[in-house]
Amino acid sequence: MNITELEEMARKCRVEICKMVHRAQAGHPGGSLSEIDILCALYGSRLRVQPDNPDWEDRDRFILSKGHASPGMYAVLAEMGFISHADLETYRVKGGVCQGHVDMKWCPGVDFSAGSLGMGLSYGMGCAIAAKLDGSSRNAYVMVGDGEIQEGSIWEAAMAAAHHELGNLKLFLDCNRIQNDDFCETQMRMFDIPAKWNSFGWAVKVIDGHNMSEIVSAIEWMDSITDKPAVVIANTVKGKGVSYMEDNPAFHGAAPSDEQLAIALSELGVNA
Amino acid sequence: MSRMAATRDGYGDALLALAGNPKVVVLEADLGKSTKSLHFRKAHPERTVSCGIGEQNMLLVGAGLASSGYIPFASTFAIFTERAFEQMRNGVARPNLAVHLCGSHGGTHTGTDGSSAQSIEDLAIYRTLPNVVVMHPCDDVSTKALTMQLPELGSPSYMRTARNKTPVLYDGRESEIKIGKGIVVKEGTDVAIIACGVLVHEAMVAAESLESQGVSTTVVDMHTLKPLDTELIDKLAKSCGAIVTAEDHSIIGGLGGAVAEHLITTNPIPMERIGVKDRFGESAGSDEMLEMMELKSQHISDAAKKAIARKV
Numbered sequence: 001m002n003i004t005e006l007e008e009m010a011r012k013c014r015v016e017i018c019k020m021v022h023r024a025q026a027g028h029p030g031g032s033l034s035e036i037d038i039l040c041a042l043y044g045s046r047l048r049v050q051p052d053n054p055d056w057e058d059r060d061r062f063i064l065s066k067g068h069a070s071p072g073m074y075a076v077l078a079e080m081g082f083i084s085h086a087d088l089e090t091y092r093v094k095g096g097v098c099q100g101h102v103d104m105k106w107c108p109g110v111d112f113s114a115g116s117l118g119m120g121l122s123y124g125m126g127c128a129i130a131a132k133l134d135g136s137s138r139n140a141y142v143m144v145g146d147g148e149i150q151e152g153s154i155w156e157a158a159m160a161a162a163h164h165e166l167g168n169l170k171l172f173l174d175c176n177r178i179q180n181d182d183f184c185e186t187q188m189r190m191f192d193i194p195a196k197w198n199s200f201g202w203a204v205k206v207i208d209g210h211n212m213s214e215i216v217s218a219i220e221w222m223d224s225i226t227d228k229p230a231v232v233i234a235n236t237v238k239g240k241g242v243s244y245m246e247d248n249p250a251f252h253g254a255a256p257s258d259e260q261l262a263i264a265l266s267e268l269g270v271n272a
Numbered sequence: 273m274s275r276m277a278a279t280r281d282g283y284g285d286a287l288l289a290l291a292g293n294p295k296v297v298v299l300e301a302d303l304g305k306s307t308k309s310l311h312f313r314k315a316h317p318e319r320t321v322s323c324g325i326g327e328q329n330m331l332l333v334g335a336g337l338a339s340s341g342y343i344p345f346a347s348t349f350a351i352f353t354e355r356a357f358e359q360m361r362n363g364v365a366r367p368n369l370a371v372h373l374c375g376s377h378g379g380t381h382t383g384t385d386g387s388s389a390q391s392i393e394d395l396a397i398y399r400t401l402p403n404v405v406v407m408h409p410c411d412d413v414s415t416k417a418l419t420m421q422l423p424e425l426g427s428p429s430y431m432r433t434a435r436n437k438t439p440v441l442y443d444g445r446e447s448e449i450k451i452g453k454g455i456v457v458k459e460g461t462d463v464a465i466i467a468c469g470v471l472v473h474e475a476m477v478a479a480e481s482l483e484s485q486g487v488s489t490t491v492v493d494m495h496t497l498k499p500l501d502t503e504l505i506d507k508l509a510k511s512c513g514a515i516v517t518a519e520d521h522s523i524i525g526g527l528g529g530a531v532a533e534h535l536i537t538t539n540p541i542p543m544e545r546i547g548v549k550d551r552f553g554e555s556a557g558s559d560e561m562l563e564m565m566e567l568k569s570q571h572i573s574d575a576a577k578k579a580i581a582r583k584v
Contacts, residue, residue, distance in 0.1 A: 057340075057341065103367075104367055105368070111339070112339075112367075113367045115362065119359060119363050122336070122359075122363075123336040123363060124336060125329070125336060126333040126338075126339070129321060133318075133342065134340075140336075153332075153359070156328055157332075157333075159324065159326070160323055160324060160326060163324070164321070
């Protein structure tokens, strides 16, 4: 897909995210909207996967470690054809493939059962080691949130991945600056995040996580790094694309009302 | 005098014996010398992953490998596995990824390292996790035999091994040892002692003493706590009418808990439990610890008499 097509895919996914969370009257729109441009760029321009054969052994892996931002993942999986758009209506519904947090046992195309923060990078490391043992060129891509790196286990994984020189492990850090209770700055200051990753032995690049061209270039940059793990630190806006959700801690984990949904859809270019 | 050996050595031997399977990988958290995965590491460094002193990461690296078709064996001290409990719960058990976790140095028998190192709750906590098989073998032969069966299991497991040596029971009897099947090591009709790990030997000594006093005693090595061999337990309840459980583990939630949970639904006969009575240990020799915690053969035989006396 070219940049314009990726941007259109992201717009459609944003619409689905708002609809899903509204329908369920629960879920996490803010982090889904902040991550969605990166997810669309990755799936639409790079990831080696087969939607009609989701368990293909030699596929690239994508691990959404911030598993609460599942609406974003489900919207992308529907756009890619792993699941149907009708499946999106099962978000948080009994028996549905779209469980509250992404779950590999429930949803085709989901590579990791997340929901507890700080776990996906370690899992991605295991996938990356397996790829090396297999002599495969497949990569493991992981996405974590910025609040998530407050979990100590993230740094166990960061240190171990660099030690093992896992050039096939790629990390996106969705820096939307807001966590569950409040702004990260209030909850736990993280100081110089790029310097931290750099000091752990990772290749580091900082980008605007909503500029599609920058994201696509950053993915190409990541793939050019083969001797160490690489992290793209993406500055994003929580709730991006919906005015009243943007940069608003209240929409980390809250659903829009009927009126709010109408506003969101209108802002996202959906004709009433 | 029977041969003496530590169960952790059986684990190390098994890993090496499994190395012919190219899918077997070993994960370490800086305690390979102690858990005995070092033999595999020396022979196959390319399939051994050092996770440093980072147990949480190790468990999930294992999960990632398992999801990619590998058979990971991760080990550390039993007590340190517990700090990765949620990783085991959410990242391993929930998606049912066959990561095989071994916690060595379990129980108060660990001895002089003191209470921080003496895990007395591992069996209880892992037993609560769906999909996870929980084992605590009593000698190196059975530890090796059970470990050798894990690649075929297809679900995650936790095995506790012990630091210190105990008498070997199963030399030449490897074929009798199957995951999920308790072993009747001695048959009697008045009481059945169901033990695991280092207390199997104490149960055998207790049985000898009971027999000398005219009490016909069964001893079972219940090396697998989950899935529990309930068929055998029901049979023993009928044939003996009284049961004693014995484990170097908290009296809460381990083998005694598992057996009681089952019997209460089928045949609630008199039952006594030998285990650590809701307290922490301290630094002392292995045998001194068993004595201090009231886990020795005489405690087991006293409990047997008590259970028999409660028969209606």
